[in-house]
Amino acid sequence: MPRTSAQQQAPATPDPQEGDPTHDALLERLARAAAGYYRDLAAAAAVQGLTMTQAKMLILLRQPLPMRALAGLLACDASNITGLVDRLEAHGLVSRHPNPADRRIKTVVATEKGLEAVQLIRADMRATSAAFNRLDDEGRRDLYELLGRLHPDQPA
Template sequence: MARTPAPPADHSAAPDDGPAHDELMDRLARAAAGYYRDLTAAAAVHGLTMTQAKMLILLRQPLPMRALAGRLGCDASNITGLVDRLEARGLVSRHLDASDRRIKRVVATEEGREAVRRVRADMRGTAEAFARLDEEGRRSLYELLGRLHPEEPA
């Protein structure tokens, strides 16, 4: 007996116990847009593009260039140019992977980590938004965001 596929879920109707998926997506999109506007403006003050700032933020630990491309949502061929520009400014360096010399890992330099600290310090809109939350609210937001999009392995 052939099985018929289930109809697609209707995400427009609100469930009985909370906001509908569309409402959650709209609110998440608004929050993300505010964050990226703030990041873009703060990065520009320090001579960085938003993408360069995002890359530096991702480099809390060394990452292979391919992993950076995936996390930034861009083609691997674009990463070389981005890394070249940041490397020329002394913000990142490239190192061959000890276990596989075909892989290049990108590392934020101390200057790169300092650039991230300065950019984040200038993100006043985001800081003000977080300040509107009490400690429990910040903890809950942190936990919920972690559940929405768990960290990817390097």
């Protein structure tokens, strides 16, 4: 008997009564959560005239970062960062500064306008906010702690 589209879309998730979730079930749940977050981020970024990747870069710029570090955090080639920074700089959202110790290294800094764009993007991420609002204070603390334990080597 053929599966309906609803059956094809709903991945099997473990029933808490059946025991601990498998590694695959955890990966599926994490992937669905990340996909929802990135859909919401892309939509909110588009309202500001930005791509999701540009928004991700602005969000990372809570502190000045070298371009090579941005490439690592965005998991892309360093040559792609130049174009991203060029476009954000053209919109007045970031600026580049030579590193005083090594002028070959360029540090990217979010401007006030860039920081305001991040605030607007986060405020417009309604689906993600609604998801967090479904958690009580203890649930948010637990989620925060668990997410921090997933990749402790990554900057906070």
